[in-house]
Amino acid sequence: MSGVPASRSVLSAGPERARVVRLGGASVLVRPRYLVVCVLLVAALLVALAATLSISVNPIPLDRVLTAVFGRGTPAEELIVGTLRLPRALNGALVGLALGLAGALFQSVTRNPLGSPDVIGFDTGAATGALVAMLFAGGGVLATSLGAVAGGVGTAALVFLFATRHRTVAPFRLVLVGIGAGAMLAAVNSLMIVGAQVYDAQSAAVWLVGNLAGRDWTRLALIGPVVAVGLVLALLLSRRLAVGEFSDDRATSLGLAFARTRIAAIAVGVLLASAAVATSGPVAFIALAAPQVARRMSRASGPNLLASGLTGAVFLVLADWAAREAFQPRQLPVGVLSGVVGGLYLVWLLSREWKKGRA
Amino acid sequence: MTLTTAHPQRLEAHGVSLGYDGTRIVDGLDLAVPDGSFTVIVGANGSGKSTLLRGLARLLKPEAGSVLLDGREIHRYAPKEAARRLGLLPQSQSAPDGIAVVDLVSRGRYPHQSLLKQWSPADEQAVRDALELTDTAGLAGQAFDELSGGQRQRVWLAMALAQETDILLLDEPTTFLDIAHQIDVLDLCARLRAERGHTLVAVLHDLNLAARYATHLVAMKGGRIVASGAPRDVVTPGLVEHVFGLECRVITDPESSTPLVIPRHRPFAGDADHTAEGDL
Numbered sequence: 001m002s003g004v005p006a007s008r009s010v011l012s013a014g015p016e017r018a019r020v021v022r023l024g025g026a027s028v029l030v031r032p033r034y035l036v037v038c039v040l041l042v043a044a045l046l047v048a049l050a051a052t053l054s055i056s057v058n059p060i061p062l063d064r065v066l067t068a069v070f071g072r073g074t075p076a077e078e079l080i081v082g083t084l085r086l087p088r089a090l091n092g093a094l095v096g097l098a099l100g101l102a103g104a105l106f107q108s109v110t111r112n113p114l115g116s117p118d119v120i121g122f123d124t125g126a127a128t129g130a131l132v133a134m135l136f137a138g139g140g141v142l143a144t145s146l147g148a149v150a151g152g153v154g155t156a157a158l159v160f161l162f163a164t165r166h167r168t169v170a171p172f173r174l175v176l177v178g179i180g181a182g183a184m185l186a187a188v189n190s191l192m193i194v195g196a197q198v199y200d201a202q203s204a205a206v207w208l209v210g211n212l213a214g215r216d217w218t219r220l221a222l223i224g225p226v227v228a229v230g231l232v233l234a235l236l237l238s239r240r241l242a243v244g245e246f247s248d249d250r251a252t253s254l255g256l257a258f259a260r261t262r263i264a265a266i267a268v269g270v271l272l273a274s275a276a277v278a279t280s281g282p283v284a285f286i287a288l289a290a291p292q293v294a295r296r297m298s299r300a301s302g303p304n305l306l307a308s309g310l311t312g313a314v315f316l317v318l319a320d321w322a323a324r325e326a327f328q329p330r331q332l333p334v335g336v337l338s339g340v341v342g343g344l345y346l347v348w349l350l351s352r353e354w355k356k357g358r359a
Numbered sequence: 360m361t362l363t364t365a366h367p368q369r370l371e372a373h374g375v376s377l378g379y380d381g382t383r384i385v386d387g388l389d390l391a392v393p394d395g396s397f398t399v400i401v402g403a404n405g406s407g408k409s410t411l412l413r414g415l416a417r418l419l420k421p422e423a424g425s426v427l428l429d430g431r432e433i434h435r436y437a438p439k440e441a442a443r444r445l446g447l448l449p450q451s452q453s454a455p456d457g458i459a460v461v462d463l464v465s466r467g468r469y470p471h472q473s474l475l476k477q478w479s480p481a482d483e484q485a486v487r488d489a490l491e492l493t494d495t496a497g498l499a500g501q502a503f504d505e506l507s508g509g510q511r512q513r514v515w516l517a518m519a520l521a522q523e524t525d526i527l528l529l530d531e532p533t534t535f536l537d538i539a540h541q542i543d544v545l546d547l548c549a550r551l552r553a554e555r556g557h558t559l560v561a562v563l564h565d566l567n568l569a570a571r572y573a574t575h576l577v578a579m580k581g582g583r584i585v586a587s588g589a590p591r592d593v594v595t596p597g598l599v600e601h602v603f604g605l606e607c608r609v610i611t612d613p614e615s616s617t618p619l620v621i622p623r624h625r626p627f628a629g630d631a632d633h634t635a636e637g638d639l
Binding site: 004009010011013014015016018020025026027028029111113166239242243245246247249250252253254255256257295299301302 | 416418442454463465476478
């Protein structure tokens with residue numbers, strides 16, 4: 001006996017404690033724990049945003065921050081909050097959201113916690129595209145963004161092609177081919193920097209670390225719509241992804257042609273990851289870690305898309321704040337901080353996968 | 360071989376050829392799965408039995424010929440429609456990290472669900488039923504990762520049963536299970552047929568278990584069916600020699616009165632007892 005009374009759904013026995021809401025013939029599953037986690041993450045994001053706007057070696061009290069946001073502060077406050085800190089923080093939140101979502105999408109379709117865009121070369125490929133735009137096409141914001149998307153999509157297409165056999169994609173091969181492609185593209189990126197003029201090379205090298213300093217409203221206007229569309233598309237794929245997390249065979253036997261879902265999820269993921277890279281450069285760790293952390297908080301099965309995106313946003317806003325303030329008078333690019341933490345996390349993840357006999 | 364069945368069965372293969380990248384494994388095969396039977400496919404490794412099952416389960420598209428489900432080519436169905444009629448227990452054992460048993464089993468309802476019908480009373484009933492039948496209701500809240508091999512297979516079976524299809528295909532459902540759990544799984548299959556009138560098609564490695572549980576036995580060799588029918592008609596020393604290359608005696612299982620294959624003793628050099636008899 002499951003011990004679940006007939007008055008409640010048998011699903012409530014699971015850790016998601018799912019409840020069923022019926023309206024006429026329609027029924028929707030509600031996962032209270034998941035909802036609470038998402039609400040708490042939104043709250044954490046608001047707190048992180050407030051902190052990064054206010055707490056600094058040049059602190060601005062929160063009430064002054066709010067006054068400045070609504071355009072009634074002193075010119076100095078409005079410059080610091082409205083022109084510097086707020087667009088930077090919002091860019092950070094959107095990049096984090098995009099990376100967390102992309103990570104959740106990729107990890108779901110590869111069925112592997114290592115299958116995130118920063119590990120399997122898609123971020124590196126987007127960076128290659130952006131570098132080409134920067135070094136050879138003048139480096140405007142739009143050119144860089146288009147370059148990043150072209151690089152990400154091109155890399156994804158190549159990895160997909162080489163990972164395909166018998167007209168299907170083996171998820172594990174996708175990860176391995178992607179890691180190889182990432183290593184090669186990193187070499188290409190280095191080659192471009194070595195071959196460039198000193199000034200160009202230096203700014204490109206700084207960009208490659210991943211940085212949110214100076215990201216303004218123009219950048220926000222570019223990444224905002226992409227993330228909004230990506231989020232909606234990703235959520236629409238959510239139920240299918242949950243079915244595909246077993247195996248292609250099981251998905252087929254449940255009535256889902258998973259090959260199409262996988263391509264759609266990768267397309268959305270590449271779009272999101274490329275948009276993130278175009279904005280901040282390749283920031284490591286967020287896409288890899290956010291879905292894993294979100295899953296441990298929500299304890300929900302399935303791709304945990306929204307929770308992963310919000311976790312990524314909180315991570316990146318906090319990381320950027322720490323990188324900006326913790327080493328004053330120096331301001332570090334956020335990619336340095338996320339790289340160190342991400343490296344340690346990757347070692348831990350690999351050793352865990354090794355024990356499970358999967359890596 | 361041509362079909363002489365008077366009435367078409369719900370699941371049939373007509374001249375079906377299956378393979379991977381041009382390597383043909385099943386070649387022009389005809390099969391009619393008797394409705395309400397427990398059909399078991401046996402054969403040596405590489406005989407094409409699993410490939411045939413993949414073809415029947417629409418995991419593999421035929422290079423020639425067709426698989427018919429209720430008189431219509433199976434690849435022409437909308438995926439969910441086919442999944443409401445025919446289920447599969449594949450061999451793959453991978454499950455998402457940390458998923459709970461009840462969440463896993465409830466995924467079996469996917470072909471019956473849609474965006475605005477995420478959990479109907481029928482879904483609820485089917486999952487409760489499936490947990491009950493497979494004796495896994497007590498495991499509902501547990502993490503799948505933490506189960507034993509025998510429990511896992513019962514949970515996979517519950518997922519397939521939650522799908523509520525009249526036809527269920529099983530790809531080596533007893534592999535990796537100890538003898539008691541093998542019997543558990545096959546008893547449950549027999550029960551589904553007897554009590555619910557389900558049609559089951561399984562690929563099994565163990566010829567004796569196949570002969571014991573099958574109501575219809577299909578023996579394959581080289582991608583073709585070499586014999587089919589009631590186990591007592593199919594399992595003969597001659598056929599086992601032909602299909603598996605094994606010399607054996609066939610006696611009657613004292614428990615179930617089904618054929619029981621006893622491999623011939625094959626003496627080897629240094630086997631003192633038998634060299635004395637001089638039958639080397």
